[in-house]
Amino acid sequence: MTDRGMGIKPEQCRWMLRTMRRVRQLSERIAALYPTDVMETPVHLCIGQEAVSAGLCAHLTAQDKLFLGHRTHGPALAKGLPLHKLVAELYGRTTGCSRGHGGSMHVLDLEHGIPGSSAIVGGSIALAVGGALSAKLSGADYVSVAYFGDAATNAGVYYESLNFAALRRLPVLFLCEDNGLSNVMPLRQHSAAEIGGVAAQFMPVHRADGTDALSVFGVAGTALCALRAGDGPQLLHCRTKRWMNHQGHLAEPLPDYPIDRQRDCPIRKLELFMLHGAMITPSQIRAIAREIETEIDEAIAFAVRSPFPQPSEVY
Numbered sequence: 001m002t003d004r005g006m007g008i009k010p011e012q013c014r015w016m017l018r019t020m021r022r023v024r025q026l027s028e029r030i031a032a033l034y035p036t037d038v039m040e041t042p043v044h045l046c047i048g049q050e051a052v053s054a055g056l057c058a059h060l061t062a063q064d065k066l067f068l069g070h071r072t073h074g075p076a077l078a079k080g081l082p083l084h085k086l087v088a089e090l091y092g093r094t095t096g097c098s099r100g101h102g103g104s105m106h107v108l109d110l111e112h113g114i115p116g117s118s119a120i121v122g123g124s125i126a127l128a129v130g131g132a133l134s135a136k137l138s139g140a141d142y143v144s145v146a147y148f149g150d151a152a153t154n155a156g157v158y159y160e161s162l163n164f165a166a167l168r169r170l171p172v173l174f175l176c177e178d179n180g181l182s183n184v185m186p187l188r189q190h191s192a193a194e195i196g197g198v199a200a201q202f203m204p205v206h207r208a209d210g211t212d213a214l215s216v217f218g219v220a221g222t223a224l225c226a227l228r229a230g231d232g233p234q235l236l237h238c239r240t241k242r243w244m245n246h247q248g249h250l251a252e253p254l255p256d257y258p259i260d261r262q263r264d265c266p267i268r269k270l271e272l273f274m275l276h277g278a279m280i281t282p283s284q285i286r287a288i289a290r291e292i293e294t295e296i297d298e299a300i301a302f303a304v305r306s307p308f309p310q311p312s313e314v315y
């Protein structure tokens, strides 16, 4: 987007900032607690990548369906999954969003349009196409979003899904959150093609700076507008940066993957934009951070006092 942030409303900026801060602060808390083994699940945190889900979800309603992969926390919270239900799920408790049976990679919240998530790389893609087919057949007016990483574009299901969605002009947005890594393997080693190259034969391909919520917001708005107008599937490619290791709780610098935590920080970028536009003050920024810390404290206390599922529930 050339006119970065043009026309965006202050309340939309405030929503994205609060959303990204919630995701970041929860991720940092999980990273601190994780080594103490209180959580009953593997995790994949998204520190550095928060702009993608915030910029996208600023346009989604609770009716729209968001199908997720293994890195769920950012998009699930941005879509509306209550924080305490996510935390309780990580603690394996019955009050979790998947009743403590799913963990971080299997979150679910039908009320907020999260029909499921998949630990299989590429697993969200065909499910989202199914969601879009269902919308089309039933005449419902929601859109379906497949949220996946760069490595998922190497899966066969990606090609099949692009093809079927284009043939049937389905209301599905393919959103590639491209952190340039498949675990520790860089993009150029796991993919021979540019992301979006294959998709461009089937549908419009939109590109946004995935470290900048304003860029994602602008481009996602264009893609979703086309989708809601019945123009058929769209792909949104967001290049971003993963700051930590694959699981997200340890720093693990990789060669040829430089990170500038000032320049690349999506939260800082939005805060600077808002400060320059007099949409927020430094003390309001600090207040948001404090409020979110309290939210996280309360969510952890809620999780800790909730029961574990009974063995009888397994079957």
Ligand SMILES: Cc1ncc(C[n+]2csc(CCOP(=O)(O)OP(=O)(O)O)c2C)c(N)n1
Pocket (backbone or CB within 6 Å): 070, 071, 119, 120, 121, 122, 148, 149, 150, 151, 152, 179, 181, 182, 183
């Ligand atoms: C089909 C399949 N192959 C391999 C794995 C192991 N695995 C889990 S996450 C991951 C990397 C995925 O990278 P990407 O899709 O770019 O998402 P990111 O982790 O970068 O968000 C791999 C290879 C898996 N879960 N599923």
Ligand SMILES: [Mg+2]
Pocket (backbone or CB within 6 Å): 149, 150, 151, 177, 178, 179, 180, 181, 182, 183
């Ligand atoms: Mg990746």
